[in-house]
Amino acid sequence: MLFSPAPKDSREDLYDREEELDSLLRFLNNPLGPLALILGLRRTGKTSLLKVALKEHEGLHLVIDLRKAEEQEKLTYRSFIELLQDAINNISSRKWRSQLLQVLRAVRGVEIHGFKVYLAWGGRNRVSLPFILEQLNELAAQTGTAAVLVFDEAQELARIAGYRIDRILAYAYDHLRHLKIILTGSKIGLLYRFIGRENPEAPLFGRATWDIELAYFTKQQSLEFLQRGFEQVNIKVDQQLLHQAVERLNGVPGWLTLFGYLSLQKPPKTALKQAERTAATLLANELENFLKLRPQARKRYLAILKAIAQQPGSWSQIKRAAEAILAEPIPPKNYTTLLHNLQDAGFIAKTPDNNYHLTDALLAKALAKIK
Ligand SMILES: Nc1ncnc2c1ncn2[C@@H]1O[C@H](COP(=O)(O)OP(=O)(O)O)[C@@H](O)[C@H]1O
């Protein structure tokens, strides 16, 4: 069903995205390099695309879900190891899980009870991630498959205190032939920083990647998505309301899905209102997570975002408007950094003619909630 709210995991439930799915499956099934990136703003369907593709791929998949890390102010090595532990315990294929547990049995810092694995994060017994990856690679080699290692929302990896996981990924890239790595990222600028796309000093610099980009739906796609979704559940909706929804939800697949899902429980008109409210709350929450990490610049970030929400504009137009909100000047260098950070985190984007705008129009509603 198109309107089911969780990330999709089967082709029938995924609207459009044939090209992207085809590209990802080609990466998985052919020797097209060790590292793929799935890039797209929040709620464009990265996790869905990933799940659908992995379901159609034979090998062992280890999916490390870093969404949970976004809410943590500090990401410790311990929480990372816990996520890795969850990933191993959540391997969906029984066959692969038991084969992997078999190999891991002898590894330092790994304890197995029943069908569950426990990983030690500190002291002498600390597990070694490179060693685990070597085991995965070995297992894949023996079975003549590729093992897939996924970091969902991989930009968060840059925040693990005192741990350079980019070095380990570079090692895997160069030496572990049977391992394919997929990084997804909603904060595309931050993901590029993590892999050092423009930094020759970075361990992963210069390594070619297989890139897949997910955009928002166009107006026409949004309308078709809603029409098909409502048809599937046999609900008749007024065309005018559909157009209104397309206008307000701005092609964000996640919001369109939410609207459809809520319409199963209440009249579509009410559902649309509620979808917008929920979206604003979620966005406010995500913005708060961003601001929590940058408390000194909080006021300036908010002023810049509010200025852009009032009216998209150029570097200098937004600067003047933000300064008017603050009633004080922002030094140009500082302003540029703040603007870049908002852009790298995916809250704002620049059009080809150099105007800044909110990536999600509903962020304007979220801003109204934040003090
Ligand atoms: N192409 C699509 N077809 C149907 N539903 C989609 C599609 N893309 C996204 N969704 C829905 O939108 C929401 C967000 O998708 P998700 O895969 O979690 O996005 P991301 O990982 O990019 O944040 C989910 O409810 C998902 O079911």
Ligand SMILES: [Mg+2]
């Ligand atoms: Mg996701």
